[in-house]
Amino acid sequence: MATVFSINTQIEPEKGTKMKKSxxxxxxxxxxxxxxxxxxxxxxxxxxxxxxxxxxxxxxxxIDTQANGDIGVQYRGHVQNKGDVPLPVGNFVTGPGELGSQGEGLRLEGLRIELTGTVPSDAGISYQVHVQNKGWMGVVENGNFAGTTGEGLRIEAIKINLTGLDGYEVYYRGHVQNKGNIPVIDDAWGWVKNGAELGTTGESLRLESIEIKIVKTExxxxxxxxxxxxxxxxxxxxxxxxxxxxxxxxxxxxxxxxxxxxxxxxxxxxxxxxxxxxxxxxxxxxxxxxxxxxxxxxxxxxxxxxxxxxxxxxxxxxxxxxxxxxxxxxxxxxxxxxxxxxxxxxxxxxxxxxxxxxxxxxxxxxxxxxxxxxxxxxxxxxxxxxxxxxxxxxxxxxxxxxxxxxxxxxxxxxxxxxxxxxxxxxxxxxxxxxxxxxxxxxxxxxxxxxxxxxxxxxxxxxxxxx
Known part of the structure; x- marks a missing residue:
């Protein structure tokens, strides 16, 4: 290889000491x-x-928690006066579609959420709801039911998390009594994500609808x-x-x-x-x-x-x-x-x-x-x-x-x-x-x-x- 770093330290004899000092x-x-x-x-x-x-x-x-393909989410729930939704019973809303209603004054009482796609064996989705008169209920995951049925109690807030799934995040937003679409970010309807609280506590306001999506982290x-x-x-x-x-x-x-x-x-x-x-x-x-x-x-x-x-x-x-x-x-x-x-x-x-x-x-x-x-x-x-x-x-x-x-x-x-x-x-x-x-x-x-x-x-x- 050719020399890439060179300092010429040879001084011509006839230049003398003065040249060397220079x-x-x-x-x-x-x-x-x-x-x-x-x-x-x-x-x-x-x-x-x-x-x-x-x-x-x-x-x-x-630990390999990277998904091998696209991951999605689906969910279904129980709504005041409507019962299990969507119909027919057992069907799911595919994210980020809306579960619940707006403008009808109906409370969301319970829901199930699960991931779709090629999901690693140790990965999942967990969620926790705050329910009228009960407060924060226990964390459930992977399609198990959160909330109540037959008790006339509203869900007031929710937190959702992904577990054991690198490279993806869960985003969600909703519609709340007297507040409308939340969260509002930069004067527009935005999203919360990864365990953040959506809804209210201590204000006696019902969560009326929710939308959820899985976003691949880039x-x-x-x-x-x-x-x-x-x-x-x-x-x-x-x-x-x-x-x-x-x-x-x-x-x-x-x-x-x-x-x-x-x-x-x-x-x-x-x-x-x-x-x-x-x-x-x-x-x-x-x-x-x-x-x-x-x-x-x-x-x-x-x-x-x-x-x-x-x-x-x-x-x-x-x-x-x-x-x-x-x-x-x-x-x-x-x-x-x-x-x-x-x-x-x-x-x-x-x-x-x-x-x-x-x-x-x-x-x-x-x-x-x-x-x-x-x-x-x-x-x-x-x-x-x-x-x-x-x-x-x-x-x-x-x-x-x-x-x-x-x-x-x-x-x-x-x-x-x-x-x-x-x-x-x-x-x-x-x-x-x-x-x-x-x-x-x-x-x-x-x-x-x-x-x-x-x-x-x-x-x-x-x-x-x-």
Whole structure:
């Protein structure tokens, strides 16, 4: 494999000592300052991720409660003056049809609810009613009767839950005496869900009708590192949040939920481990309609800091490591240590970038296995350093190598080309916090940078050929 991380430490003899000092000022000196700031900004997050073999929950037992097909609901009940409904007796209303009546002043006295479709053996639906003069009655489930008959007592409220059924939620709404259709959300007839109370207690009002539906849970799942996590953006203005707000404005996505599973400091290997062994991630991806991935930057950063930890004889697992490394980098002679460590840094970064190339096809294959119907969008890495800066030549080749892997033709996902968007940006607002002149060496995107990453997601395309 071609070298992806290179610092030329050879000085031509005829240039002399003056040239050597200039070199250190332009390359090694800046590299020293850069690493000093990075150690304070990133090392805790990087090593929290690097030193964990897996997520805390990775050894939990995975219980398969995922339905294999569409799940529905049906129900029947007992209504004042009408008896058992719907007719003929024994029939069911298919959700979300109405059980009961409106405008007739008739109370709903009892009901039975059951799931339909391919229901896992341990899954079910439970429900509990609040009845006039009796209060909350016991929880029943799976078609058993809740309420009363022959006593002239009204149901006043109800709670409904799904049990042992991942990937679905139960929604319900109704019509209540003197209140009309409830709940009212944003001036419209809405829904409550998953055990919330529908109706009233203590007001002596009858529940007259109910509608119930089972909704398959769908998520927008964000995977990756601190950029996907939203670090350095104004709260709520990370690209993940911006993209989510755009998605839920599209017809059919109104109930889409956001699951941001990004972990600051994660490398490609850690993301792969998360996908393969973390139960929460596996379950969430099974519900994913849209998935975005931003990873690779720590494949470059983590080995740099790890190598420096070894060079300065520091323990990267120590809680004081960020301070210890910052102190070491500020000491006289740090330049010499860094210069001596450069070949190892180059080797380790090259190995880590090569590892990305190995991990990436497995990451994509695992995501597609867990979420075969999801729309996947992947970001390229941007370079936070100006092309005019000496450090550009240090980091950009590694970034480009990772981006080449991401932009594999025919990989079956859309690519948000953030690298190009940042490189060709003509606006006045800075896209990254990195600025030599202000002393801010945080390479994370600014809020404006996150906005451009979001726009890149909107413009993402499938790459079929170079």
């Amino acid at each position: 070199f250190f000022k332009s390359i090694t000196g800046r590299f020293l300052i850069f690493l000093l700031m990075l150690s304070m900004i990133f090392s805790t997050g990087v090593f929290a991720a690097v030193n964990s073999d897996s997520n805390e929950s990775s050894h939990d037992t995975i 998520t927008y799942t964000a995977l990756g590192d601190s950029i996907a996590y939203g670090m350095s953006a104004t709260p709520g203005s990370g690209y993940v949040n911006l993209f989510y707000n755009d998605l839920i404005g599209v017809s059919g996505n109104e109930d889409l939920t956001l699951a941001n599973l990004a972990v600051p400091g994660y490398t490609s290997s850690q993301l792969l481990g998360q996908l393969q062994s973390d139960p929460a991630t596996i379950t969430t991806l099974g519900q994913a309609k849209v998935i975005t991935v931003s990873v690779g930057g720590n494949n470059i950063l983590a080995p740099v800091i790890a190598t420096l930890a070894a060079a300065f004889q520091l323990d990267p697992t120590s809680p004081t490591f960020p301070t210890d490394l910052a102190t070491a980098l500020a000491q006289p002679g740090a330049k010499d240590v860094i210069t001596a460590a450069m070949p190892t840094i180059q080797t380790n970064v090259t190995a880590s970038v090569t590892q990305f190339g190995t991990d990436w096809p497995q990451i994509v294959a695992t995501i597609k296995t867990l979420a075969p119907q999801a729309d996947i969008v992947v970001t390229t890495l941007y370079d936070p350093i100006s092309s005019q800066d000496p450090l550009f030549a240090v980091f950009d080749p590694a970034i480009q190598t990772i981006n080449t892997a991401i932009k594999t033709p025919g990989a079956g996902y859309r690519v948000a080309d953030v690298y190009t968007a940042f490189a060709t940006y003509q606006g006045s607002e800075p896209l990254v916090n990195f600025n030599w002149y202000t002393g801010n060496l945080d390479p994370h995107p600014t809020t404006a940078g996150h906005e451009l990453i979001y726009q890149s997601h909107l413009n993402a395309v499938v790459i079929n050929s170079y």
